[in-house]
Amino acid sequence: MYQYDKYDNQMLAERVTQFRDQTERYLAGKLSDPEFLPLRLQNGLYIQRLAPMLRVAIPYGLLSSNQLRKLAFIAKHFDKGYGHFTTRQNIQFNWPELEDVPDILAHLAEVEMHAIQTSGNCIRNTTTDQYAGVAADELEDSRPFCEAIRQWSTFHPEFAFLPRKFKIAVCGTKIDQAATQVHDIGVYLIKNSNGEVGFRILAGGGLGRTPVIGQEIFEFVEKRHLLTALESILRVYNRLGRRDNKYKARIKILVRETGIEKFRSLVIQEWSQIRDGAQTLTEEEINHCKSFFVDPFYIKKEDAPEALTAALKNDVLFSNWYQRNVSEHKKSGYAIVTACLKETGVAPGDVTDIQLNYLAELADEYSFGEVRISHHQNVVFADVQQSELYAFWKKLKTKSLASMNLGLLTDMICCPGGDFCALANAKSIPIAESLQRKFDDIDELKNIGNLRINISGCMNACGHHHVGNIGILGVDKKGEEFYQVSLGGSSQNEASIGKIIGPSFAQDEIPVVVKKIVEVYKNSRQNEEAFLDTYRRIGIKPFKEKVYAKAD
Amino acid sequence: MQKLIKNGQLTQDYWTILREATGPEVLQAVPGKSFIVPLKFWKLYQGDLADYDGDVAIWLDSDENVNDIGPELERFSLVALNFPIFSDGRPYTNARELRECLKYGGEIRAIGDVLRDQLYYMSQCGFNAFDLRSDQNPENCLTAFADFSTSYQATISEPSPLFRRR
Numbered sequence A: 001m002y003q004y005d006k007y008d009n010q011m012l013a014e015r016v017t018q019f020r021d022q023t024e025r026y027l028a029g030k031l032s033d034p035e036f037l038p039l040r041l042q043n044g045l046y047i048q049r050l051a052p053m054l055r056v057a058i059p060y061g062l063l064s065s066n067q068l069r070k071l072a073f074i075a076k077h078f079d080k081g082y083g084h085f086t087t088r089q090n091i092q093f094n095w096p097e098l099e100d101v102p103d104i105l106a107h108l109a110e111v112e113m114h115a116i117q118t119s120g121n122c123i124r125n126t127t128t129d130q131y132a133g134v135a136a137d138e139l140e141d142s143r144p145f146c147e148a149i150r151q152w153s154t155f156h157p158e159f160a161f162l163p164r165k166f167k168i169a170v171c172g173t174k175i176d177q178a179a180t181q182v183h184d185i186g187v188y189l190i191k192n193s194n195g196e197v198g199f200r201i202l203a204g205g206g207l208g209r210t211p212v213i214g215q216e217i218f219e220f221v222e223k224r225h226l227l228t229a230l231e232s233i234l235r236v237y238n239r240l241g242r243r244d245n246k247y248k249a250r251i252k253i254l255v256r257e258t259g260i261e262k263f264r265s266l267v268i269q270e271w272s273q274i275r276d277g278a279q280t281l282t283e284e285e286i287n288h289c290k291s292f293f294v295d296p297f298y299i300k301k302e303d304a305p306e307a308l309t310a311a312l313k314n315d316v317l318f319s320n321w322y323q324r325n326v327s328e329h330k331k332s333g334y335a336i337v338t339a340c341l342k343e344t345g346v347a348p349g350d351v352t353d354i355q356l357n358y359l360a361e362l363a364d365e366y367s368f369g370e371v372r373i374s375h376h377q378n379v380v381f382a383d384v385q386q387s388e389l390y391a392f393w394k395k396l397k398t399k400s401l402a403s404m405n406l407g408l409l410t411d412m413i414c415c416p417g418g419d420f421c422a423l424a425n426a427k428s429i430p431i432a433e434s435l436q437r438k439f440d441d442i443d444e445l446k447n448i449g450n451l452r453i454n455i456s457g458c459m460n461a462c463g464h465h466h467v468g469n470i471g472i473l474g475v476d477k478k479g480e481e482f483y484q485v486s487l488g489g490s491s492q493n494e495a496s497i498g499k500i501i502g503p504s505f506a507q508d509e510i511p512v513v514v515k516k517i518v519e520v521y522k523n524s525r526q527n528e529e530a531f532l533d534t535y536r537r538i539g540i541k542p543f544k545e546k547v548y549a550k551a552d
Numbered sequence B: 001m002q003k004l005i006k007n008g009q010l011t012q013d014y015w016t017i018l019r020e021a022t023g024p025e026v027l028q029a030v031p032g033k034s035f036i037v038p039l040k041f042w043k044l045y046q047g048d049l050a051d052y053d054g055d056v057a058i059w060l061d062s063d064e065n066v067n068d069i070g071p072e073l074e075r076f077s078l079v080a081l082n083f084p085i086f087s088d089g090r091p092y093t094n095a096r097e098l099r100e101c102l103k104y105g106g107e108i109r110a111i112g113d114v115l116r117d118q119l120y121y122m123s124q125c126g127f128n129a130f131d132l133r134s135d136q137n138p139e140n141c142l143t144a145f146a147d148f149s150t151s152y153q154a155t156i157s158e159p160s161p162l163f164r165r166r
Helices: A006-027 A032-043 A065-078 A100-111 A143-153 A221-238 A250-257 A260-274 A283-293 A307-315 A316-324 A353-366 A387-398 A429-438 A442-448 A506-524 A530-537 A542-546 B039-049 B071-076 B089-098 B118-124 B138-146
Strands: A043-049 A052-056 A062-064 A082-085 A091-093 A168-171 A184-190 A195-202 A216-222 A326-328 A334-338 A350-352 A370-373 A378-386 A453-456 A470-477 A480-487 B004-006 B007-010 B034-036 B055-060 B079-084 B107-113 B127-131
Touching: A006 A062, A006 A100, A032 A043, A043 B089, A052 A100, A062 A065, A062 B118, A065 A091, A065 A100, A065 A370, A082 A221, A091 A353, A143 A221, A143 A283, A143 A316, A168 A542, A195 A221, A216 A221, A216 A260, A221 A250, A221 A260, A221 A283, A221 B089, A250 A260, A250 A480, A250 A506, A260 A370, A307 A316, A307 A387, A316 A334, A316 A370, A316 A387, A316 A442, A350 A353, A353 A370, A353 A387, A353 A542, A429 A506, A429 B034, A453 B071, A470 A506, A480 A506, A506 A542, A530 A542, B004 B138, B034 B039, B039 B055, B079 B089, B089 B107, B089 B118
Parallel strands: A168 A184, A453 A470, B034 B055, B055 B079, B079 B107, B107 B127
Antiparallel strands: A043 A052, A052 A091, A062 A370, A082 A091, A082 A350, A184 A195, A195 A216, A326 A334, A334 A378, A370 A378, A470 A480, B004 B007, B004 B127
16 A cells, blocks of 8 residues: 655644644634634544544545554544444544544554545545455556545645535446446546556536536546646636535536536636646656555465365355355455445444454454455455455454445445434434344345445435435434435446435334335346346336335 | 735735725826726726826736736736635635746735635745735744645646655
8 A cells, every 4th residue: 555755744744733733723712613614624523413523534445454553542542432434435533522633633644644635625535446456357456546646636725625525536447336426526447449548537426415427528538647637627616616505516516507518628628728737647656656556465376265165165154244245356366355344233334443453453364454445334355365264254253343244235325324413414323223123134135135225314415325226315304304215326337316206204114115115126126136227127116106005 | 013925024015905996086096006906997997097107906806717817917016816705715726827827927915814724725826925814913824834845736836746756
């Protein structure tokens, strides 16, 4: 992974000093609330319902074991013993004291971590596929380009006060696991007709109140032009994005109101002024970035070793877990393992300090000392030897890290919701739990197959409900919490926004409603058809009829 | 106390900002002054202002675009960019375009809601003069330019991005 040099370390130290001074001035009454607001947000600090919340950046989801241990330390000493992995590959701490935050940031800086630009109207943490660099279906590793974008976007002086937040995702795999099309900018690594690898760049995607799939701005951009292309989009947005209404301030609204053709021509015009400028990536810089993401020292190994096949035959629980949570690796003899943080009764994405320390230990022992956080709020071990999988699984089990529901109905995305978040209209964690309790039979879950349920506690859509196959959104109806259900969303290659099924439901109705939706699917599916495909074939009507039928 | 920082130093300010004006007679009433007038005002009355016996510069609000100044840009020794509120990010782009694309070499002055904690980024985008909001401590503001020792990006003060300097 990327290693800081003296420049990175120096700037990070300077940032900690700067924020310490700003916090002191605020606490001394020398900075007003509105003036301190964007400063604390751009250092990851929210004021929440019960306490401040600190969001720590995990650049493109990559963590070393040392960093995991530091996060465990922070969870233990400055929080109540846990953290929460988010849908943008970050981690949040829900209980720090404002006065402690500069100290926490200093601790993070020791392991080259920070909370910079994890919030506020600026360019946020760039995200990517959690299997980058090891996926069997990858065109090229996206991480070196994520790192180039990280550096370019960090402390960018021109874009610290954008109309609204700005999120970039990069995808280098055939199957898009990064929800690339619902980002303000989505970057796909592609090969053009000459066989040259470059980027296809979309803009104007996003979730929130107005969910939109991004549209193409650049059909093909050579690698060296990546940063100037991004800069030209940002510049048009900074200048023209709406600032009169925060709900209409995202780039998706600008693209829609301007029209894609006009918007594209404005970007191209801007680009023509800067495209061969100093920010043009050099061959050396691309290679420099790539040098941090070379393959670890893989041992030559065969696929499907005896140790694995025997264990799969003899241990049905292991076999169940293996089928769901282990993915194909580009190197023979290795596997990608996802530890699913969706144990029933635990808020999705929550992780304790003990688990964090244990993840670090396992990473050191089995996966070259690194893990990745996925946007589905799980933890990925990218390089586990197949012959070690059985032992590895047994160890995961000892710390409740071996849920075998990856990609299944109970592997939900869920925001912290009304239990923690000041913005939420409704709770979301209890909804997730009620569904996990309703669907507690692993055989039935496997029978249902791949099904994404995403839950948000308000229309800001942190739980990505618009792109859940089943989306659940908390709404406020005269002071009571209700839930709106939508169907057919997807954040994958054929991305789509879910359609609302009808009037919203009370909290205790949700498990029954989901059960009915699943029944319609099971009765209508053809062969191996997944939920989303059945939905796309038969439409919303049969689901609607079943869910709102007078008597069952 | 001086509230203008120019090129890293507190400086006497001899310009007067004309925030609003009805017509060119306003200027003629006080000859020999140095006025920063709104871009729109200048566009309307540049004929009348041509024979004014003082200096005239322009200021743009955050919703105006420096590319609209046109070929007259060269005649101004100063262009001021207004921050109606410190969190309005548009003047950063305007300053940068003035320097980078329009090759403007004169003074770019930040006016309006100009606060200590934004000075560093402003300076990176090409501002070299800062008309501080009246409650700001000028001595404290002078330290803002040293908040960071370098930057990742190509900026106006460091035209080479870090990756070309490493």
